[in-house]
Amino acid sequence: MTNLGVKLDDSRLDALMGLRTVHMNFYPNCPNPELTVGVRRHSDICMLTMLLQDDIGGLYVQRGATSSLGNEQWVEIPPIHGALVINVGDSLQCRHIVQTRSISSRVSVPLFNAPLPMIKIGSLPELVARDGFARYRELIYEEYMNHLLEKGRKKPL
Numbered sequence: 001m002t003n004l005g006v007k008l009d010d011s012r013l014d015a016l017m018g019l020r021t022v023h024m025n026f027y028p029n030c031p032n033p034e035l036t037v038g039v040r041r042h043s044d045i046c047m048l049t050m051l052l053q054d055d056i057g058g059l060y061v062q063r064g065a066t067s068s069l070g071n072e073q074w075v076e077i078p079p080i081h082g083a084l085v086i087n088v089g090d091s092l093q094c095r096h097i098v099q100t101r102s103i104s105s106r107v108s109v110p111l112f113n114a115p116l117p118m119i120k121i122g123s124l125p126e127l128v129a130r131d132g133f134a135r136y137r138e139l140i141y142e143e144y145m146n147h148l149l150e151k152g153r154k155k156p157l
């Protein structure tokens with residue numbers, strides 16, 4: 001935010017990141033890792049994710065935009081002992097996948113920080129004032145979440 005020239009006070013940050021959920025992911029070992037599916041391409045439905053991963057590796061983030069040719073670039077995020085990976089969620093549209101190349105199992109613990117359900121999300125007013133237009137329309141976070149979950153349910157696997 002600071003790089004965008006916007007300073008959010010604590011109450012605004014709480015509203016935008018106050019819904020916290022912890023997941024514990026276990027990826028069972030597979031004798032043929034080339035065949036494992038892992039976690040398919042997605043962005044997290046939240047504002048910011050703090051992720052603790054073990055030393056197995058396998059997390060990749062997408063560099064650049066998706067092209068219609070499907071030649072996406074994936075950059076591996078190597079595990080660093082004791083470090084948290086800070087991943088931006090849908091607010092900044094960071095896509096990632098998990099695909100281990102190890103025959104050992106893998107564990108990760110993401111803490112998702114999302115807006116409170118009734119909070120209005122959209123372009124920050126400070127940026128709209130600066131740029132003269134809003135890049136995103138406003139909507140209630142709960143509606144956005146429900147829309148995505150509904151969309152996901154309809155998508156064939």
Ligand SMILES: O=C(O)CCC(=O)C(=O)O
Binds near residue numbers: 023044096097108110
């Ligand atoms: O296991 C990981 O490293 C990331 C998992 C993930 O992307 C997620 O749970 O949304």
Ligand SMILES: [Fe+2]
Binds near residue numbers: 042043044096
């Ligand atoms: Fe994720």
